[in-house]
Amino acid sequence: MLTIFFKRILLAIPVLFAVASITFFLIKIAPGGPFDADRAVSPQVLKNLNETYNLDASNWEQYVDYMSGLIQGDLGPSFRFPGRSVTEMIATGLPVTFELAFYAILIALLMGVFSGVLAALKRNTFLDFIPMAIAMIGICVPTFLMGPLLVLIFGINLELLPVSGWGQLSGDKLLPSITLGFAYAAYIARLSRGGMLEVLNQDFIRTARAKGLTERMVVIKHAMQGGLIPVVSFLGPAIAGLLAGSFVVETIFQIPGLGRFYVEAAFNRDYTMILGTTIFFSAMIVFFNLLSDLAALWLNPRSRDA
């Protein structure tokens, strides 16, 4: 178990290094410099800017410079927002995105596991069909449609909840979290239903029932531990999806998080910001994948001793 852990971490380092290098050079070959604004900048100003940001140096020098900064956690200055560093901007946006993702995952897990387990236990009844039909809707209605529809219904027509913002009006965190969490609730419901169905037919469940455990104990203590492994393995990749979802949700609800910063940076061609966030996102995703793989390994008794 520990060896797997270390092996995976050792693999993650060169991967992240490669991601950082590829992204760096991709951005270098991008047509147009960061200062090709709508207004032409005078040659003298451009020269000064290039000097300040060390853009006159050879690509190789810039690369070495950037990478040595990266190791120390310095992602360079933002091209678009003078005086602010990329690290600083990530530090401002990250807590917001984290909070949003946390609520979304919480909603997804609560709704998904509950309805999935219930559907598996009451297989082929009304309590199975209704949640699974709703889950299908959750999978087919994309976040970028779900969000605006929820705003239209609850924000504009019913005037129950604020239509945008984060932490300014009471209840404004509800719609973004539900929007982001709903699709995952749907996937989790399907996965936990499938996982539970597989486990419920197995011998150890029959043994647990035969020794006279209550049905509640059988389900919670024995079946769910094995039946939810697919859900745990799904959570790692789900983080990557949540990130993409946060781009949309933060744009729709005007939430000042990392996702919106990234989309804005993409529009503004704020190359250092794009570079920094890409590396940061990759590191996060590699980390969460590792975490969820380990959790799934640990939950599966067969691989625990390996």
Place this chain on the structure above:
Amino acid sequence: MKNNSLWSDALYRLSRNRAAMLGGFVLIMLIICAALAPWIAPYSYSFQDLNLGASPPSSDHLLGTDILGRDLLSRILYGARISLLVGFVATGVALVIGVSWGIVAGYIGGRVDSIMMRIVDVLYGLPFIIFIILLMVIFGRNLWLLFGAIGAVEWLTMARIVRGQVMGLKNQEFVLAAQAMGVSNLSMFRRHLLPNILGPIAVYATLTIPQVMLLEGFLSFLGLGIQPPMSSWGTLIKDGVESMEEYSWLLIYPGITFTITLFALNFFGDGLRDALDPKTSDN
């Protein structure tokens, strides 16, 4: 049934699955409408009637018009062309890369296999959405680049599925017999292996199309996908969101079309999977 081949068996099972047949019917209708859009659309997608502005559905404009007075029904029909095209072409790209990768890795095996699959594992763990956005920003928002970028992302699962299938086939007698006859690797892939794994490939391809369309919609929604005056369903939804407070039909109709299409694709794909592989249909 007289003929008990895999495909006729599957077709029989598929025809008994109502949800899948309905999904298939909706898809065929959509493809026909998209192909015939220039002839059946009541107006051109770029025709503007500025006097009209945004008007709710009426007998002249069945689904209303947008802010520039363009007929929404026509724009949805033309949008179907782009959205479906992206769905099919990008899936095709993913299919070609994934199937070739998987066959080579699975058939050759050994060191080559472990290196190739390691690469797939590593790529799996990366935030590809971000790379697509990056590519769109750097190289401009080009339709063909979009196909390639999305296809280049979606092939990973296909490679894994195909590799697994090929590993299973590799030691069967007909493959060994072909080897003994000195068949070259290339014709082994084409003549002997590929026909035997068409089932899983077809299923996974059908289920990839909705994912690709979602991805395109997502990019277009952020303004990084299809650029005006061309429109996909993603850009229509984006435009709809911008004016949904006053003109909610501009969001609702493209949204409904998009959702129905995804439903149809998913139902059809699930049905196809159940039909081709009855073992898994029970869960």
